[in-house]
Amino acid sequence: MKTVYDFTVKDRMGNDVSLSEYRGKVLLIVNTATGCGFTPHYEPLEAMYAELKDRGFEILDFPCNQFANQAPGSDDEIHDFCTLKFGTEFPQFAKIDVNGETADPLFAWLAEEKPFESFGKGLKFAALKKFADMNNKTFGDKAYIKWNFTKFLIDREGNVLARFEPTVDMKAVRQAVAAAL
Numbered sequence: 001m002k003t004v005y006d007f008t009v010k011d012r013m014g015n016d017v018s019l020s021e022y023r024g025k026v027l028l029i030v031n032t033a034t035g036c037g038f039t040p041h042y043e044p045l046e047a048m049y050a051e052l053k054d055r056g057f058e059i060l061d062f063p064c065n066q067f068a069n070q071a072p073g074s075d076d077e078i079h080d081f082c083t084l085k086f087g088t089e090f091p092q093f094a095k096i097d098v099n100g101e102t103a104d105p106l107f108a109w110l111a112e113e114k115p116f117e118s119f120g121k122g123l124k125f126a127a128l129k130k131f132a133d134m135n136n137k138t139f140g141d142k143a144y145i146k147w148n149f150t151k152f153l154i155d156r157e158g159n160v161l162a163r164f165e166p167t168v169d170m171k172a173v174r175q176a177v178a179a180a181l
Helices: 039-055 075-086 105-113 123-142 170-180
Strands: 008-010 016-018 026-032 057-063 151-154 160-164
Touching: 026 039, 026 105, 026 170, 039 057, 039 075, 039 170, 057 075, 105 160, 151 170, 160 170
Parallel strands: 026 057
Antiparallel strands: 008 016, 026 151, 151 160
16 A cells, blocks of 8 residues: 655755655645745644654645746745745745646645545635636646645555645644644
8 A cells, every 4th residue: 555655756956855754753745835825824834843843743845836826936935935934944845736747646646545525615715616626627637736735644654644725724734733643
């Protein structure tokens, strides 16, 4: 059975990183963007990381520009923005695609393990779904991720425990991470 440890990704400098380096840790894997309405999620993510990293927790940040061009900068520009504006210290990897023919295999696997269910109920969530559906229709059945700041919780054995859409309250994400630790 495949686990997250079977994947290799690129760091910000373009070097291969085997996710087996994170074996035994609880992971939160996130696709991010610097110009999104959900960009403020960096603040509670960093707070969670600072509080829980000594207990075996890591956040793996993968910038993506596939959602309304909300991460147009270079890897260095994105990193500078995140560290200067939000003080992020968790690992940030090279910008990737999460949908379509060029989707990173890690995100295709994550989404197959925990497919999209919904953004929630109400007008705000319905509006986001409509906008996401329009954005993602070019990807067809390879529209694995619906929007920026989708989060996947991985247990210490490398299995996907949960998927959190960007509309999920960060307190609920924090509770799930703490329970996994």
